[in-house]
Amino acid sequence: MFDPIQNLEALDLSNNKLKSLDFLAKVNLTKLSWLDLSQNELTMINVSVFSFLPALKYVNMADNPFTCDCTNSDFQQWMLNNNQTQLVFAHSYTCGFPLAKKGTRFLDFDYHSCWVDASFICYISSTCVIVLTLLTSFTYHFLRLHLLYAYYLFLAFLYDAKERKRGSPQRYDAFISYNVHDELWVCREMLPVLEGEQGWRLCLHHRDFLPGKPIIENITDAIYGSRKIICVISHHYLESEWCSREMQMASYRLFDEQKDVLILVFLEDIPAHQLSPYYHMRRLVKRHTYLSWTQAGQHPGLFWQNLRRALDTPHADLDLNE
CATH class of the missing domain: 3.80.10.10 (Ribonuclease Inhibitor)
Structure with a gap:
């Protein structure tokens, strides 16, 4: 047309x-x-x-x-x-x-x-959520111990730098790390001997931690404010989150200072597979200050004598590459 x-x-x-x-x-x-x-x-x-x-x-x-x-x-x-x-x-x-x-x-x-492409935004958002979920799951499953190690090592570095600047002396001979289920043994057996008879200055969380202060700071102050750290290990101890953190912080100080500051006291016979989270540390310190209450048997005096020697021993350098 x-x-x-x-x-x-x-x-x-x-x-x-x-x-x-x-x-x-x-x-x-x-x-x-x-x-x-x-x-x-x-x-x-x-x-x-x-x-x-x-x-x-x-x-x-x-x-x-x-x-x-x-x-x-x-x-x-x-x-x-x-x-x-x-x-x-x-x-x-x-x-x-x-x-x-x-x-x-x-x-x-x-x-x-x-x-604005709404479908594209939904795609990007959902992809980010999925990737973040996968990364979080992967990190929690495989890297949580490494991240926790880095966190406590950072706290230890800050504390050590602060203490060196202040020049504060160590207040205690030993910090006692134990689970609340084992408090009766600590109070009835350990304190009368170590504080009453041998005269050591001990730090216990239920007695010496500062009220109102964050728990992790109290733990850091106690571990770095003591010459030695005594870990009273039992099944309850291994299952406790806070005891695990105390143990980790103590081991971080050991690796940081490369000094033999850790003393392990086993209240119970625990299979090796249950100690797998602390396998490297157990292998490292059992040659020096590994003590067993169950093996003391009828000779508890020898047990306390060995513990006294461990507390009295100056910090020895450790070969952490062994």
Whole structure:
């Protein structure tokens, strides 16, 4: 229909119930400058059709039920940024869809939200959550001991630097690390001998920890404020979180200072597999200060004598590479 009139300059297609302008992409109206598309049923505009009308200067699209969503964002940007073609009555264009926006101005629709790809954001967010979950699970399962070691080593470094700056002497001969279930043995058996008979200055958490101070700081002060650390080991001790931290902090001091400051006292016969978390430490110190209450038998005096020798022994250098 348009082939014989390629010199057409004005075209009135108003009130024709047009639903699309795609047919304009097939015409060769290079001189068309005025186009009336008012009072049709245009909802979505494909702006690429205007590239086939290079001479177009005026367009009237009033009274069309435009869709005000991201599918028409290109048309809105073309309306605002096009410097060649003037849209007549553009500020009067209203939305026909969706129903929630019906009657509002087409130019009031915020097309900037269309630049955000919600599905892509959901994909990235879910991927990050999955990766973070996997990393957290991997770290907890395989690296938690290393991270805990680094944390306590950092605390030990801070404490050691603070104490060197203050020049504070060690207040106790030994810090007793024990579980609350073994407190009766510590109070009835150990304290009367070590403090009463032998005269050592001992630090016990239920008696000497400063009230109101964080537990980890009390533990650090006690371990670094004592010449030796005596760990009273039992099944309850191995199952205790705080006892485990005391043991770790003591072992960190041993590795940090490379001095024989740790004394292990076993109240019970414990299979080697239950000591696996402390296997390296047990192998390191059993040659020097490993004591067993169960093996004392009928000769407890020899047990206390050996413990006294261990407390009285100056710090010996350790070969931690063995």
